[in-house]
Amino acid sequence: MDNIKLYIGTYCPFCKKVERFIDENNIEGVEYVNIDTDKAEREHLIEVGGKKQVPCLLIGDKAMYESMDIINYLKENLIK
Ligand SMILES: N[C@@H](CCC(=O)N[C@@H](CS)C(=O)NCC(=O)O)C(=O)O
Helix, strand or coil, rough: CCCCCCCCCCCHHHHHHHHHHHHHCCCCCCEEEECCCCCCHHHHHHHHCCCCCEEEEEEECCCEECCHHHHHHHHHHHCC
């Protein structure tokens, strides 16, 4: 499986929605990255995805930005 990272912000409600979905569905294999506390990762997100909007799911080097797109992707790919 590709390395999957969820870029989030500390006070982002859209991020909380995705985090809640991950928790409620016991989804494993997603690494959280907080761009408010990790400057290097914030720069990496902008480099790969083109903007610093969160939440962003990084699947390998593919950036997915919209919270509902992320939830739908998780539904289709990571719920066992
Ligand atoms: N429609 C987006 C909205 C995401 C959004 O507005 N994120 C805010 C944080 S709560 C953000 O990253 N704003 C900064 C930016 O867009 O550069 C979604 O559902 O994910």
